Amino acid sequence: MKPLEPSDPRTIGPFPLLAQLGRGGMGRVYLGRAPDGSLVAIKVIHDTLAQNPRFRARFAREIEAAARVPEIHTPRVVQAGPDDTPPWMATAYIPAPSLQEAVDEHGPLSHRAALFLAARLAAGLAAIHASGLVHRDLTPRNVLLAIDQPKIIDFGIARVMDASRLTAQGSLLGTYAYMSPEQLSREQVGPPSDVFSLGSLLAFAASGRSPFLDETIPPTINSVDADPPEFPRLPDGDLRELVVRCLRKEPAQRPRPEEIVALLEHRWPEDDGWLPARIVGMIVEKEREAARLAKGESLGLLSSAADAGEPGRTPPVPAGGEPPGPPRTPLWKRPLLLIVPGAALVIGVAAVAIGVLIDPGRATAPPPVSATPTPTPASTPTSTPTPTPSPSPSPSPSPRREVTDDGRAFQSGGWSQFTVTVDPDNTGVRITRRFDADVAWQSASISVNGRPAGMWEPVPGARLTWMDQTVRLPLSVTDGRSRLTIRNTYEDSTKDFNEFRYVIEQRIGEEWERADVVDVGPSHTAQEKAHDYRITEQTWRGTRTFRY
Structure with missing residues (x-):
């Protein structure tokens, strides 16, 4: 969270802006206050992108997609202005770190927490797919670790399964290390693609490293497309077996999200806490x-x-009586x-x-x-x-x-x-x-x-x-x-x-x-x-x- 810059707007729609939550290739995300006093996250599209009719159509589809997924799996859409200049969408603010932030700061999740993450994300994907959508960008940055369960965000490149492509020919949308082989080869993408991304995400959550991430983009793409996954830090057991199944190169060989939910849903009481x-x-x-x-x-x-x-x-x-010192290396990167x-x-x-x-x-x-x-x-x-x-x-x-x-x-x-x-x-x-x-x-x-x-x-x-x-x-x-x-x-x-x-x-x-x-x-x-x-x-x- 950062202060507003001089170039930032002070209001979007009916929402006064309080701070900047983040920025990306599509635009910026702000923290705003709703008329009833509740907080909202407002995604505002860059002016240059908003001038593209094709992109506006995609953003309108994102709003529709996010509104169709049950609230338990994604932040609720509060209001949107897809035809405004610039276009924007406000969702309920979830005060939670992304999976990327949490692992970067504190290291991999425990085995138990990673299994809970797998079960709830699989349930979220099942709901997304039941709405006729494919997310296509399930990455650690697009998963919030909320207190009750993880939330999937950013439907910016979600696509209706039976719709024609709205992206430029030959373009790649998504994050390379978490893409499926069929995404990289620009083939028709369906629900199994999200399952592949889920496998890469779970490997990162439990080990701190993507199984395909390399120093540059070309070897990363080649690794996803042709190489077997590598996760030396991921312990043997049920989670590793699930990740291996999700990362099969052939889409038809991957488990469906519903199968993952059925495998994991009875592992703990519903009201148990899951976050460290x-x-x-x-x-x-x-x-x-x-x-x-x-x-x-x-x-x-x-x-x-x-x-x-x-x-x-x-x-x-x-407890030792010494005053706080300078920032230290995160605990998980030091001897435990x-x-x-x-x-x-x-x-x-x-x-x-x-x-x-x-x-x-x-x-x-x-x-x-x-x-x-x-x-x-x-x-x-x-x-x-x-x-x-x-x-x-x-x-x-x-x-x-x-x-x-x-x-x-x-x-x-x-x-x-x-x-x-x-x-x-x-x-x-x-x-x-x-x-x-x-x-x-x-x-x-x-x-x-x-x-x-x-x-x-x-x-x-x-x-x-x-x-x-x-x-x-x-x-x-x-x-x-x-x-x-x-x-x-x-x-x-x-x-x-x-x-x-x-x-x-x-x-x-x-x-x-x-x-x-x-x-x-x-x-x-x-x-x-x-x-x-x-x-x-x-x-x-x-x-x-x-x-x-």
Whole structure:
């Protein structure tokens, strides 16, 4: 997202423009505000292209094509002006990174996330083809990783299957490394061409590299047309087998999208989160940036606030106490030792950590409740981060749960801490899970009020004593509700599924009244299930420190 340039229009149709989202060979895409206050992405065609009647016909067809595909698979068309000068189309704004952005920044998706991507994109292609269309440009840049599922965008070169060509003779439309052999040979293109592109896209999503991309265009085209695909970074297994089937040179030998959906659709519960925490964080930032723009703030002000910290707050300080340094190489391009940090304290946030002691045995007296709360006012800057508590010896075994707010909580097999944090400006929720190497192989997914929200991933090869994983839940998931139910389902190294449910009640204003309920999932023992507990806390513009 970039500020508007002097040459950019300030309105398109009924929409005031707020920022520039991107540009390409066809034109520019802007962020605009609809009369009802909602945000829209407005695609505006270059004047030179708009003067071509053939191109105008193609753009009008794009508008029609996008409107025919169900909303679940693509952004909703809000309004369009195909006959205006310049022509434009407004769709609902999806605050999400493209697959290209996400992989470039954070590396390949997990196996589980890539399978979900495959299933939902296949369902989207099935819907597109059922509408009588072929997309013809399914690339990582044209897939948005939305919080609920991926969205297919840019129907600029989609073509009605029974229509005559509207492109210039001999021209190639699309991105070479993701084209099908029949596209490159300028043959009639049908639904199998999109399946081939899907195979290349999935290989990129799971390995970080296209199976055909070369340094220059001619060898890339030759590789797509004649060479077998190469994906040394793609692990063996069901995803690789699917990619190989999609990348068969003969269109008739590729699976239909409906077959892919049938193969993958029952692999996980519908309401499970699918995106890793680091990508959910990208969504959160895009949502916050767009929301502030909608309130009238400029991108320059947003940048200053991000650099200097908002009034009344201090910039987050890493757990080690060092101030943030210069931009670093993305995590996935460095040795895999750390994951998303979640230990930094954000002043002015209501938070409570929840832990459990599962081991049976003799009971011990609960620790005393602190009689005096220790507020940390939001208006009082501080340069000293809250110290991370040192691990203390495991308490005597007890059939009950030990609940604290300082991280000293226990679970069989290792330490475990869950922290639910409500942002003071009510723009979302963040959940932090802290655990040691004994439970580092857990993979967890999160849903909020039945909507997919995100997932935690295992960290292969991690050898740290403590690790933090944070999932920030976007406003689109929390949706301004006064009651949130967060479901956390995780799978450990033994393939055993466990579940926790958090219920957060919050009151808008300077006070937060919250009740955190944790319900242990079905795979625990009957004794463990019997020890549900409820915590009620009241905080103001700080964080109370006490024990239960």
